[in-house]
Amino acid sequence: MERITVTLGERSYPITIASGLFEEPASFLPLKAGDQAMLVTNETLAPIYLERVKHALEQTGVRVDQVILPDGEQYKTLSVMEQVFTALLQKPHGRDTTLIALGGGVIGDLTGFAAACYQRGVRFIQVPTTLLSQVDSSVGGKTAVNHPLGKNMIGAFYQPASVVVDIDCLKTLPARELASGLAEVIKYGIILDGEFFVWLEEHLDELLALDNKAMAYCIRRCCELKAEVVAADEKEQGVRALLNLGHTYGHAIEAEMGYGNWLHGEAVAAGMMMAAETARRLGQFSEADVARVRTLIARAGLPVTGPKSMTPESYLPHMMRDKKVLAGELRLVLPTAIGQSEVRSGVAHEIVLAAIADCRG
Amino acid sequence: MERITVTLGERSYPITIASGLFEEPASFLPLKAGDQAMLVTNETLAPIYLERVKHALEQTGVRVDQVILPDGEQYKTLSVMEQVFTALLQKPHGRDTTLIALGGGVIGDLTGFAAACYQRGVRFIQVPTTLLSQVDSSVGGKTAVNHPLGKNMIGAFYQPASVVVDIDCLKTLPARELASGLAEVIKYGIILDGEFFVWLEEHLDELLALDNKAMAYCIRRCCELKAEVVAADEKEQGVRALLNLGHTYGHAIEAEMGYGNWLHGEAVAAGMMMAAETARRLGQFSEADVARVRTLIARAGLPVTGPKSMTPESYLPHMMRDKKVLAGELRLVLPTAIGQSEVRSGVAHEIVLAAIADCRG
Structure with a gap:
């Protein structure tokens, strides 16, 4: 135990x-x-x-x-x-x-x-x-x-x-739901713990096979990371916002496609790709790291692109209702390396739209 | 100001x-x-x-x-x-x-x-x-x-x-709503401040005539009393429950008669009379004090009895849903003197029913 x-x-x-x-x-x-x-x-x-x-x-x-x-x-x-x-x-x-x-x-x-x-x-x-x-x-x-x-x-x-x-x-648990959970698991690696991301690259197949030992370690590590963040910032006034990586984009997918049609983790997976591409376009995240994120997400059986039917423009009204919006300005969680991330405001909407276009299905 | x-x-x-x-x-x-x-x-x-x-x-x-x-x-x-x-x-x-x-x-x-x-x-x-x-x-x-x-x-x-x-x-404000507010004003006097109760006995007519000076003092004193109680017990784990005098009975009236037909303060006024009668039957509140409470409530234009159509038995199911109920047992706010009150559990249902019958319209 x-x-x-x-x-x-x-x-x-x-x-x-x-x-x-x-x-x-x-x-x-x-x-x-x-x-x-x-x-x-x-x-x-x-x-x-x-x-x-x-x-x-x-x-x-x-x-x-x-x-x-x-x-x-x-x-x-x-x-x-x-x-x-x-x-x-x-x-x-x-x-x-x-x-x-x-x-x-x-x-x-x-x-x-x-x-x-x-x-x-x-x-x-x-x-x-x-x-x-x-x-x-x-x-x-x-x-x-x-x-x-x-x-x-x-x-x-x-x-x-x-x-x-x-x-x-x-x-x-249905396979699609297991994958959806892995999206949040991968998220912890990207935003907070590069070593854990490497561990996931090495052990993803065991997780997909529901190996008891690997799964218990994985859940424990995610809960530890989350517990640390929550203890530091219970009401999301600072570091806790990092746990939202991919969620601002992903919520737009869920809202536009109708809740339940895209699973939460699936929308977050596509959203993390959009965040990664946004960070790359801002020059703060390398193409090689984008590729590592894409590969791991795809291996987990998760989408690396948003729905074909959604234009980049259709994301924005939903994104502007995000709870991180302050004084009418979008604030995005963006990776700065594998295992490191930041909340960034003032990103030009054209860059956000281009990054979403990079990930259109 | x-x-x-x-x-x-x-x-x-x-x-x-x-x-x-x-x-x-x-x-x-x-x-x-x-x-x-x-x-x-x-x-x-x-x-x-x-x-x-x-x-x-x-x-x-x-x-x-x-x-x-x-x-x-x-x-x-x-x-x-x-x-x-x-x-x-x-x-x-x-x-x-x-x-x-x-x-x-x-x-x-x-x-x-x-x-x-x-x-x-x-x-x-x-x-x-x-x-x-x-x-x-x-x-x-x-x-x-x-x-x-x-x-x-x-x-x-x-x-x-x-x-x-x-x-x-x-x-x-319609006269009926003003009276409804006076029910809560009188409540503060009964539960916490005997001097304020006396002040109310002396100045009620000025309040009913909306005298600015009397009204400003009255609101200020009620807010002070409430602020003290809230500062001592924000989440109602102790002394704050006293502010519920009359409310356990009164909520039963509101729920049974349909919200909005009896104004909140009207139901609380009748409920305070039931609480006073309950306390009297328990030997902890004098007949003379019951009479003072009844007189002041009546002078304010408020009911001193519950609705004729409600039998005492019809109050109990509502009262058992009161938020003060613990482990299935009723807890009542009861006066012990004018200006002093307590939360009491273990009151026999027969006494509660008899007190409600005392106040049947």
């Missing part, structure tokens, strides 16, 4: 990573006998995991209710979140309840935001079941739902009480 | 109380030239105040947009809040925008919660236009919307950057 702590003073919390955690009642600390909890999951995952997790919790003496939501990014909305509140109020659950997010990023983001809002804040536990949520969205307390005009536009910074990562979940 | 500070470390903020503030560009600090802001108000208030406030802001060089919501507690919902997000995203407004809540408690609660959630948190300014919001809901950072199954069940603790109280607003 691997355990990391996200250091945030009184709100510090553990991330536990291992195989077989769902069979262990102790995995779901700090829940204890007599506590009340609401499991939130989706229709796809409920038949696979719900009874196992409920059984483990009930063995501990926790009273568990459940709410099962439809599956998909298009359901990450305020109105679907209201179903969680309805379930909580019907029982009813008090301010001392705990929400458990059992699922991928959609369930984690929505449940975390519901926990932030229900009675102005109740405890929640992240139980991420996809690689993407295990290495990224379950750690760090960013919670949100989407608005028709922009992704993750409505949310809160709200930290979980614990994150429980059972890597056995990846065995039932 | 009266100015009080709510002391919350980095998140401390001023409350400014005076007549004529809407004509003063400087009232809306910390907004400055070049800032972007979104005024949120309702259909009733827009014709009276919108242009004046916009004009003052535009004189400062603030770029102001507006969103006008329907008027009424029944519109304090997630779906109406989504209209605010739509307006913000259509312009678009970035993370550096400021929301301005121009209105009563409904506008303040909804706009504050929208500010807490938009892009995971933007700045907001409270500009309360009703007595109730001036003395209570605009101070302290409790924001929320309602759910069909319970009032204020979805929200956040989120502090404004400033509160601007122009007492001239009270001149256009």
